[in-house]
Structures are given as C-alpha cells and as structure tokens.
Amino acid sequence: MSNLRLIWRKSLNALMLTLTGVAALTVVTVLFLILGYLLYNGGKSLDWAFFTQLPKGEGEDGGGVANAIVGSLKLLAIAGAIGLPVGLLAGVYLAEFGGKTFSFITRYTTDLLNGAPSIVIGLFAYSLAVVPVKHFSALAGGLALAVMVVPITVRSTEEFLRAIPNSLREGAMALGASKWKTIATVVVPAASGGIITGMLLALARVAGETAPLLFTALNNQYWAPGLGQPTASLPVVIYNYAISPYDDWHRQAWAAGLVLLALVLLANIGCRLVINRRGVRSV
C-alpha cells in the first residue's frame, strides 16, 4: 500500500517536472517560430525600393515606406527630446534627493503610468495636442510616445544611480563638492552607461507602439516636413497594410515588420548585455 503510494508520488514528481520543462521549451520555441517566420516572409519581401520610395496608390504594386521610416525616426526624436530629460531628472530626484512619502507616491504613480494602456495615452495626447489645433500632427504623436518614455526612464535611471556605491558620493563631498556638484560630476557620469542603456531601451519600447499614434500622428502617404503635419510611421504602416486586401501591401507589411522587429530586438539584446555585464538587475 505505502509502496504504491511512493510509486504514485515519484511518478507524479517525474510527470510534473517534465511538464514544467515542456512549458518553458514551448514558450522559447514560440519566440524562434516568430523570428523565423518573420525572417522568411520579410526577408523575401525586402528590396531597395522599400527603403527609398514613397508608397504607391491603393492596390498598386511596388513603392516603399521611406516616409514611414523617416516619420518613425522623427516621432522617436520628439519623444526622446521631451521624455528623456523629464525621466532623467525625476530619476535623479528619486535616487538622490527624495524623501520617504513623496518618493513612494511618485515611484508608485510611475509604475501605474507605465502600466497604463497605450491607447489611453493616445486619447490623452489627442485631447492635449490635437483638439486645440484641430489637426493631427507629428508633435501630438511624439507627445504620446514621450508620456510612455518617461516612466521607463525614471525607473531605470533611479536603479542605476542607486547601484553607485556611497563611497563615491562621500569622496566627492569630502573634497568639498556640494551635493549637486557631486551628483552632476561624479554620480551621474559613473552611472551614465547604465542610464543611457535604459534610455535606449525606453526608445526601443515605444518605437513599436502603434495604438497611441492612430489618432495623434495618424498616417500620411507623402513626406511630412516639419512637426505640424500628419506623419506616417512604421508600426501604423504595418497595421494598415496588414488589414488591407492587397497582396503587395501584405508583402510590404512583412518587410516593415521585419525591419521594426530587427531594430527593436537588436536594441534590446545590446542593452541587456550591457546591463547584465554590469551586474545590475535589469528593469
């Protein structure tokens, strides 16, 4: 009787442990399937025109997404210009100055903002930057992305600053530097590698965002000079082309998907390797 029970327990053990391994393997396999499928479909659709030409009209074959590539870069530049300084300074506050209660509230709110659905952030940017001027613009899209950049930058900046040993701060202060001088010339430079990595990760994350751009930057078939016009971007192009009925647009959606994923994953792999080498827990 007890022997039977032991056999039961041991086989349950073996079964469940195997299942957990299978589960882990399944998830990793999915990653490689996604990569492989995208590489296959996107790779055979990539051509020179894709990078250099404007889109052709509905249903016409050929053309490219040059304007969307430039548009995406422009949106990222706006998002970075607004979001990164705010994130950096708020992160410095939390790590170097913050008291107890206010810091806790700020940190908590940052996490909540980080978890806010991106489509809602799009609605917010719409009511801030589209409603007053009554037209869609690159600026509105960049603003939406900036709101998403901030919380990621804050948390990574804070974490890397905290990883700097206190002896560095004490050393600088013992030499007579004031607190802000210590921060600006010793602590932040020491953590700069990690901070910049965190910023790149933040930009990589928002580079793939589609939802907040749908009704802020909208889309554009042509070049959009300046910041005040509707602007095409890679993620929105992927979306529009994927749900369209045209085969050639599907082909270009795959190509754009491959380009986007390659950029995002390369940025992620590079950044995470840097972070891991520094022995700091990734965020």
Next chain:
Amino acid sequence: MSTAATTMERAAPPESGPRALIYRLRHGDEVAHIVTLIFAATILLVTSMMVYELWVQSALTRTKFGWEFFWTRTWDPVFENFGAAPFIYGTLVTSVLSLMIAVPLGLAAAIFLAELAPRKISDTLAFLIDLLAAVPSVIYGLLGIFVVIPLMRTTIGPALKATLGFLPIFKGPNYGVGFLTASIVLAIMIVPYIISVSREVLLTVPRDQREAALGLGATRWESTWKVVVPWARPGVMGSVFLALARALGETMAVTMVIGNTPQIATSLFSSGYTIAAAIANEFAEATGPMHQSALMELGLVLFLITFILNGLARLLIIATERGGGRPS
C-alpha cells in the same frame, strides 16, 4: 587662526531667515533639489491630468446615459445611442480566456526556470523570454492575421468542434476571427510577463524552505508545489494581475484578429469587440462629439480598471519580495 575662522564660517551657515535661504540657493543644492522635484512632480501631474482630461472629454455621454452606459447593448453612432456592454463583455472574455491559457503555461515555465534549470540555462532562457516581451504588439497582430487565423479556420477550430462541439461555447460558424483567436494571441503576448515576474519571485524564496521540505522526505515536485509556490503566492498573483492589466489594455493585436463586431455572443468562434479595439478603430473617424465622448468614456473605464489592477499587483509583488507571503 584666520583660516580656522573661515572654516568655521563655512561649516556653520546661517540657521534660518532669508540669509539662510540665499546661502543655500547660492550653494546650488536647493536649486538642484527643487528642479528635480519639479520634474518628479510632473509625473504625478501628467497622471492626474490624464484622468481629468478623460473625465472632462466624456462629459456628454456621462450626463446623457449615466450608469446605463455600462449595460446597454446597442452601439449606434448614427442615432447616437451608445452602450458599452458588448465591449466590456469582449474585453472580459478575451482577458479571462487568455489568462486561462497563459497562467498554467507561464507558471510551469517559471517553476522550471527557478527550481530545476541550472542557473546559467535559466538566465539564458529568461533572457530570451524577456525578448519575447519586447516584440511590438502590431507584430503579434501581423502573425495573428496571417498565421493564427488560418490555423484557427483549418485546424484548431475543427478539432475543437469535433471533440467539444456539444458545448455552446464551441457552437456556431468558425471564420477564424473571434474571441478565441484573440485570446490565443493575447495569451502568447502575456506569457512572458507571467514567467519573468514569477521567476523573480520564486527565486526570492529562502533556500531553507526547500531544504526543510526535502529533508522531511518530500519529492522535488512536492517541495515546489506545497512549499515554494505557496510562499511566493502573493507575488505570483501579482504577476497574474500585471498580465491581466496588459491583456485588458492590449489594442493592436486584438483589433487585428477579433473581427470588430459589437455583439455579445456565447460562441467563442463568433467575432466580437473590445474596449481598446473600439477606440483604435473608431476614434479617428468618430462621427460627432457624442461618439467621441462615448469612446473617451470607454478609455476612462479602461484606464481606471488597469490602474486598480496594476496598483494591486505592485503591492502584492512588493509584499512578497520583502519577506514571503506565508511564513507558516
């Protein structure tokens, strides 16, 4: 002597009054403090402005429909009758269903990574899984349209109909798009979050907990399932809440595969709509202020729900990492 006096002077700045303030400002520390404080406060400001804007912009439908908005089933932009019930239903069904797929899979994988795999393999796999979380959602949507939908139409759907077709949730025509397809795509998207957070939490469980269980004669699985997992339970729950919040707010991938029909249907094969998908599809082409206001109100609801879920999740994870949920 005179140098000592200067040092004294520098070491003891004026204690109070306007002179003290000027001294501190000239020193630079207070300025830096205030400037960074302002930027930190920006985060609070932006978050509260978000709620405020959504609240103001949804005033039209809030006053016209009141609470009825939440259980009215018609969504008619032409006659300006708006009810959110089909969207709320679609959001709940897809989120819950995706959790039913993703939680067992994710928890099992996290257990493997935290308890069984050697540290090096565990770290490598966790790295790859984190990459999966970085894939943009529109790419999941792309794969959803061209891989999951055909698969649903030709393989998964017919198989489910053949085995479980007697259940009402698997009745009705199967076109490939719909609740089930959306849930599968969502599940793939949220699994990395569950694994990544659960693994971290499981790794914080003290070693002696495992050793005590093994020392009492428990098998590896028994020590994991009856000791380690219960210890980490609040944190694991936290990871599930985080994943749920993601699933509720996920827009692109769902929009691309759910069919976008505002209806409440029992069959998981039928097409539906979610809150986020409705905003994504209709907002840019909203027919009038009332329509826009209705979509803004949907956004407000979505924001508040994810806000609460994320808040709970963070608290649970913090509590677990600080000292274990059940030290019994």
